[in-house]
Amino acid sequence: EVQLVESGGGLVQPGGSLRLSCAASGFTFSNYWMHWVRQAPGKGLEHISHITSDGSDTKYADSVKGRITISRDNAKNTVYLQMNSLRAEDTAVYYCVRGGGAYWGQGTLVTVSS
């Protein structure tokens, strides 16, 4: 059974940092691109980053470029999202998604507030 379990969310002050993790199981992790998608409260879905299967290429949405870094450890079946210089508008549920979009984690809530 494919499982994606996010962790690392929480309350952080504006300008602060947070690292999200997504532990994958039930499939050959190193064969798949991985994505992070976020959803602000009451808003739609926003695809913010992806990383290729071997980690050699990454892409970011303009809204997070320069402040967020995606990475992965194929030995640990885990993908990460390092978030810096956080703003109130980064408040959202962050989902980890397997390439292709068929499998999503349950999401982790990040709240940026003083």
Added chain:
Amino acid sequence: QAVVTQEPSLTVSPGGTVTLTCGSSTGTVTSGHYPYWFQQKPGQAPRQLIYDTSNKHPWTPARFSGSLLGGKAALTLSGAQPEDEAEYYCLLSYPGALGGTFGGGTTLTVL
């Protein structure tokens, strides 16, 4: 970055048929955009219904179908059920860019 457009809201009667559409600011939506459709209910993670325009997963109810229609991607629901009331998002892929842009979502009411 391209903008993907969807109807903000639609209403369908129980047992009725409704079509949701997904357009692109760059022009005609084609199979090369690999259109995806997701359903999201309150408090839940999105669930993929359709991938690559018209392909279904084992969990996709047969009453949902995907197609290309009038230059857009389309999701048709035939025989709507109360449990189909949800938010529906499409996703289009744009080669070379961040792998996929979501539409703003369509709130579907079954009434």
